[in-house]
Amino acid sequence: GQSLEQPSEVTAVEGAIVQINCTYQTSGFYGLSWYQQHDGGAPTFLSYNALDGLEETGRFSSFLSRSDSYGYLLLQELQMKDSASYFCAVRALSGNTGKLIFGQGTTLQVKP
Amino acid sequence: DSGVTQTPKHLITATGQRVTLRCSPRSGDLSVYWYQQSLDQGLQFLIQYYNGEERAKGNILERFSAQQFPDLHSELNLSSLELGDSALYFCASSPQGAETTGELFFGEGSRLTVL
Numbered sequence: 276g277q278s279l280e281q282p283s284e285v286t287a288v289e290g291a292i293v294q295i296n297c298t299y300q301t302s303g304f305y306g307l308s309w310y311q312q313h314d315g316g317a318p319t320f321l322s323y324n325a326l327d328g329l330e331e332t333g334r335f336s337s338f339l340s341r342s343d344s345y346g347y348l349l350l351q352e353l354q355m356k357d358s359a360s361y362f363c364a365v366r367a368l369s370g371n372t373g374k375l376i377f378g379q380g381t382t383l384q385v386k387p
Numbered sequence: 388d389s390g391v392t393q394t395p396k397h398l399i400t401a402t403g404q405r406v407t408l409r410c411s412p413r414s415g416d417l418s419v420y421w422y423q424q425s426l427d428q429g430l431q432f433l434i435q436y437y438n439g440e441e442r443a444k445g446n447i448l449e450r451f452s453a454q455q456f457p458d459l460h461s462e463l464n465l466s467s468l469e470l471g472d473s474a475l476y477f478c479a480s481s482p483q484g485a486e487t488t489g490e491l492f493f494g495e496g497s498r499l500t501v502l
Contacts, residue, residue, distance in 0.1 A: 305489075306489055307489070308489025308490070315475065315496075315498075316495065316496075317389060317391075317477070317493040317494060317495050317496060318430065318477070318479075318491075318493045319389075319493070320489070320490045320491065320492070323489040323490060362429060362430065364430075364489055365489075366489050374420075374432055374435055374442075374443035374445065375420065375432065375489060375491060376432055376445075377422075377429045377430040377431075377432070378429055379428065379429040380428075380429050
């Protein structure tokens, strides 16, 4: 089976940097994705890591260590609009395709 | 706007009833995924279809069924509804070739309330 662990809540102030960690267990692994969801809205894709290392996209960066089954999402220069839930997800092997399994999500609250 | 359309946006029904949720994927996307999100919970994978065929199955209840039609739209049928089925149901799609990436395009969801 697959399981992912991430903190349930994180609080930070505007302008700061925050890191959201994710550890996973899965049989077969393609890569780790991150999604953002604002209050009941549609989840939106942020990033995907298939190889070890850091991927940077603007203020957001994502890191993966396959050997440690660990990744994180780094948000820099936090803005109020970054207050949302953030989900890590793994692409796990399922037959000849990979199903995307999500963690329980981390609620980020950005304070002024 | 992701290009994925879900209807209805809101649905209120009673226990024991049956409902059908509909999803139209982005133009050209062959894969459709269904997820259930209960209050303050993560996204629970239900089922995936690819070009009309079932590709992967999650913890989908036997009371739930889905299909993908030749025009690639998909329907999720929920029957003998229980209070615990109240949730947001999301549909997502991905294009061919994106099967090994993590990028899905989600619709706005259908909020089901069972009274």
